Amino acid sequence: MKSTKNSRIFSRGSYSESVRISTILRSETVGGALLLIATVVALIWANSPWANGYFDLRDFRIGPESLHLNLSLGGWASDGLLAIFFFVAGLELKREFVAGDLRSPSRALVPIAAAVGGVIMPAVLFVLINLQAGPEVLRGWAIPTATDIAFALAVLAVISTHLPSALRTFLLTLAVVDDLIAIAIIAVFYPGEMQFQFLALALLPLLVFAWLVQKRISAWYFLLPLAFATWALVHASGVHATVAGVLLGFMVPVLRKDKTPENGPGMAEKFEHAIRPLSAGLAVPVFAFFSAGVALGGVAGLKSAFTDSVAIGIVVALIAGKFIGVFGATWLVTKTTKAKLDDGLAWIDVVGLALLAGVGFTVSLLISELSFGADSPHYSHAKVAILAGSVLAALLASVVLRSRNRHYRKVAELEELDDDHDGIPDVFQQGDSIK
Known part of the structure; x- marks a missing residue:
């Protein structure tokens, strides 16, 4: 018979995993704030009297044509810089399922199911709404499928810092899985x-990279x-270059060669710690x-978009x-398995997270660029809709989650008690052992 802990969803993770997730969340929250600032600057500049300067900068081309790398600055950002983002996502996802709390199927099931549901249903609704619009429009079916972890966590930080760490871990894992x-x-x-x-040629450096990291050779010049x-x-x-980032991330070993975590983090965690701030x-x-700057065209432009x-x-x-x-996927898991919400949590918490998952931005903008060319009238409309939908989702999530803020502030005060003064909150300890 399964233990109570294994049948609970959103239950507390181990202390070491909670510390690691907290570090990730701080980095992503700061990144989310920078993302919001960059977006606002781009929107203001693109709709100012100096808008031509913004678009000239975005479309300025640089790089060797002989290597198929004569790209605009916007292209370098979407094809190059986002490969770094997906490299970190690959590292994080592999680590979670090899050495993190999600190596347990009972813990992995819910966020994976939620991520899959959060990809399928938006695609279905988009197709249903645009069913009569033709194949050109239907190319955009994947635009609303991804959750932007940096944007969502920035919103979460503004809403409250008192949500249980298990809920934030769920949001982080869901976002990583649906990014994949x-x-x-x-x-x-x-x-x-x-x-x-x-x-085929790309396999050669990829395999050499994999061989070196498996030998635990981490010299950057190699x-x-x-x-x-x-x-x-x-x-x-012709495959989108960000795929290379994920493949490279999957090549990096998670466990130390001596398989003794107490001797320090593995290579994947070291790489993640070093590269996540850059990402x-x-x-x-x-x-x-470079992607969010779209000329709104005033009231008439917004009316046209919507x-x-x-x-x-x-x-x-x-x-x-x-x-x-x-x-729906989270609810379905609880109805078809022995899983149930952990003590102290309520379904209203899941409602808030599900709404917050609608904050789509980075990958949604990327897919909108792949779906519609710059000459398409849908191109700018899609970007306006991504911004509007993300803001509305964030506002709705804020209403729900703020209503729980006072309750979780009181819970957090109890969780932070450290009566034995050993530096580890008592809630993570059972007797003399650390969970």
Whole structure:
């Protein structure tokens, strides 16, 4: 018979995992604030008298044409900098399932199911709304499928700092899993003109990279050129270059060679700790700066955007689709298995997280660029809808989660008690052992 702990969802993780997740959350929250600033600056500049300067900067091309790398600055941001973001996502996801609390199937089931539901339902609603609009419009079906972890955590930090760590871990894991699903969607459904010879060549530096990291060789002057070569060849192949980031992340070993975690973190965790600030603090905000700048065209432009079924579909999918998918999948797991909510939590908490999952931004903007060319009228409408849907989802989540803030503040005060003064909160201890 399963233990009570194993049948609970949103139960408390181990102390070491809680400390690690807290570090990640702080980094992503700061990154989310920078992302919001970059977005606001881009929107203001793109709608100012100096808008031409913004678009000239975004479209300025640089790089060697012979290597298929003569890209605009916006292209370098979406194809290059986001590869760093997905490299970190690959590291995080692999670590969670190899050495994190989610190596337990009972813990992994709920966020994976929620992520899958949160991808399927927004896509279904978008397609239903745009069913009569034709195949060109339906190319945007994947736009509302991803949750932006940096944006969502920035909103969560503003709402409250007192939500249980298990809920924040759930949100983080859900976002990482649906980012992985999103990159798979990009690879399969949004390829460029395929050049299979470059894809085959990309395996060579990737395999050498994998061999070196498996030997625990971490010298940047070996690994960085191999990573760049893998990225460049994947880019030239027609597969979106961010796929290279995930593949490289999956190659990095999680466990130490001596398999003794007490002797220090493994290579994946070291890489994640070193690169996450670059991803959250530079890569994602710069991408947002070059992607979020859209000329709104005043009231008339906004009216035009929201009479487009693409924009309507994105907003509805981000708010209603994400909510139905995430909440519905979580509820379904509890009804079809022995799992149930952990003590002290309520379904209203899941409602708040499901609404917050509708904050789509980074990957949604990326897919909107892949779905509609710059010459398409849907291009700017989709970006406006992503912004509007994300803001509305954040506001609705704020209303729900703030209503729980006072309760969890009191809970947090009890959890922080350390009566034995050993530096570890008593709630993580059972007798003399650390959970």
